Amino acid sequence: MGHSQADKAASRERVLRIASRKVRAEGVTRPGIAELMQEAGLTHGGFYKHFASRDDLIAQAATRALTEGSAKMENAARKNEQEPATGLIDAYLAQRHRDAPATGCALVTLGADAGRGDRQLKDAYEKQVRAYLDLIAGMDDDAEEARAEAMLTLSALVGAMLMSRAVADPAFSDELLGTVADRLKRRRPRAAEPAA
Structure with missing residues (x-):
């Protein structure tokens, strides 16, 4: 790849990365082309060298935002090898996740947008929901109940994450996260204690 082609690819990647963060934080209707290009250090006029339209960029950014969550969920599950669901629940319902929507799970922000969106966004959203359900169901020893429990x-x-971000009272927001986390962990079967 020539120098200019490499620069073009790097610029496109930078715009896509910024748009992905914006979509996670604000949804698909908010980010404008001028704002995204300025944040990427590029001119508004150069946008069409990288994307066919704003809709093209937003669709790619939303898809990226959704799929990037998989690695985070898998890492959270690995933090507690004895009880991976507990690790996932604790990481997902953490104040840190609530307070950083630009790097958080896009299912929270994009649910309503996907419900109103085009087929491409619906497909990307559904793909991610299915991936998370498979991940969560895979943590359950009871295969018959696993999918329902994962749902x-x-x-x-x-x-819980959506509501905790939407309420005004910080104490109530914390209560939502803590209570739902506690109740979900109580529903999980406890890992067998190792023999002494």
Whole structure:
């Protein structure tokens, strides 16, 4: 790849990375081209060298935002090898996650947008929901109940995070996170104690 092609690819990647963060934090309707290009250190006029349209950029950014969450969820589950669901619940319902939507789970921010969105956004959202359900269900020894429990767990995680970001009272926001985390962990079967 020539120098100018490498620069073009790096610029495109920078715009896409910024747009992905904006989409996670603000949804798909908010970020404007001029704002994104300025933050990327590029001119507004250069936008069409990288993307066919704003809709093209936003669709790619939303897809990226959704898929980037998988690695974070898997890492959270690995933090507690004995009880991976507990690690995932603690990481997801953390104040740090609540307070950093630009780097958090895009399922929270993009749910309403996907519900109103085009097929591409719906497909990307569904793909991520299915991936999270598979991850969570894989932590359960009872295969028959695993999918239903995964649906309940994921719904509670996303819903609690959404509400904790939406309420005005910080103490109530913390209570939502803490209570839902506690109740979800109580539902999980405890790991067997090693024989002494």
